[in-house]
Amino acid sequence: MEYVxxxxxxxxxxxxxxxxxxxxxxxxGRIMVILVxxxxxxxxxxxxxxxxxxxxxxxxxxxxxxGFNLWKGMKEAIDQHGFLGLFEGGFTAxxxxxxxALIFSYIASLIFQPKMKK
Amino acid sequence: xxxxxxKQEYNQMVEEMTPKHNCFLNCIKAFVTGGAFCxxxxxxxxxxxxxxxxxxxxxxxxxxxxxxxxxxxxxxFNLYGKITKFGGxxxxxxxxxxxxSVASPAIEYQKEGQVFGIGVKIFTIAGPVILYGIFSSFxxxxxxxxxxQWGWM
Numbered sequence: 001m002e003y004v005x006x007x008x009x010x011x012x013x014x015x016x017x018x019x020x021x022x023x024x025x026x027x028x029g030r031i032m033v034i035l036v037x038x039x040x041x042x043x044x045x046x047x048x049x050x051x052x053x054x055x056x057x058x059x060x061x062x063x064x065x066x067g068f069n070l071w072k073g074m075k076e077a078i079d080q081h082g083f084l085g086l087f088e089g090g091f092t093a094x095x096x097x098x099x100x101a102l103i104f105s106y107i108a109s110l111i112f113q114p115k116m117k118k
Numbered sequence: 119x120x121x122x123x124x125k126q127e128y129n130q131m132v133e134e135m136t137p138k139h140n141c142f143l144n145c146i147k148a149f150v151t152g153g154a155f156c157x158x159x160x161x162x163x164x165x166x167x168x169x170x171x172x173x174x175x176x177x178x179x180x181x182x183x184x185x186x187x188x189x190x191x192x193x194x195f196n197l198y199g200k201i202t203k204f205g206g207x208x209x210x211x212x213x214x215x216x217x218x219s220v221a222s223p224a225i226e227y228q229k230e231g232q233v234f235g236i237g238v239k240i241f242t243i244a245g246p247v248i249l250y251g252i253f254s255s256f257x258x259x260x261x262x263x264x265x266x267q268w269g270w271m
Contacts, residue, residue, distance in 0.1 A: 006153075006156045006160035014149055014151065014212075015148055017211050018206050028210050029246055032243060033246050033247055044255075058160065060159070060181070061185065062152070066247075074259045089255070098248060100182060101244060102240065104190040105225075109225050110228075114225050
């Protein structure tokens, strides 16, 4: 059942973004920024936690889940360290995804050669 | 005489036909592709909680790492572009799309050098995403902090 829910929730988020893309012709970079920011905002409003509870990885795998994670880290850091947490929480929460992307990509750039476009 | 009207007609037809038709089809493709990535993530999560005995939080982090690795490999072998081409938003929205947008300029611009090639271009998409993610959570964090100190929460 969890698998079905993950598939559904993840699929629905992608469909919403697809509709947005088809109607606005936004660039992928902008789409990703919008997704992360909406994850942060929906996280702060307490809505995303409900989506995650229902959809599991269907909510955490999309980039909006990255934003939700950012907000969760920010909130935890503020609860623990107050003002300092404002400067601490974001990067702590984003660290795993960002580091993994940067490290693996760098290694990939050493291994793989750019392909010519046909 | 024959070309002009047919061209106009054709353009009209394209304008009228494509958005509706494509949008619906695109949505189904995006749904299946994005759903598949999330399904894979959920599968990884369940497996790790079961066999590695990890907690939910740790296994979610491992899911992120595994999906990012998978996506970087697919990008390296020039396969991720095909997924995005087919799935549209379905290839873009999952964390794999983010990893692809980090890996692909890093590979593409390696000829321009370590610092100004890879070092700069690797942040082409990651930069804005991290900046606005961090900044928006900072702004909301300020509101949260103030609300907490004034006893609203």
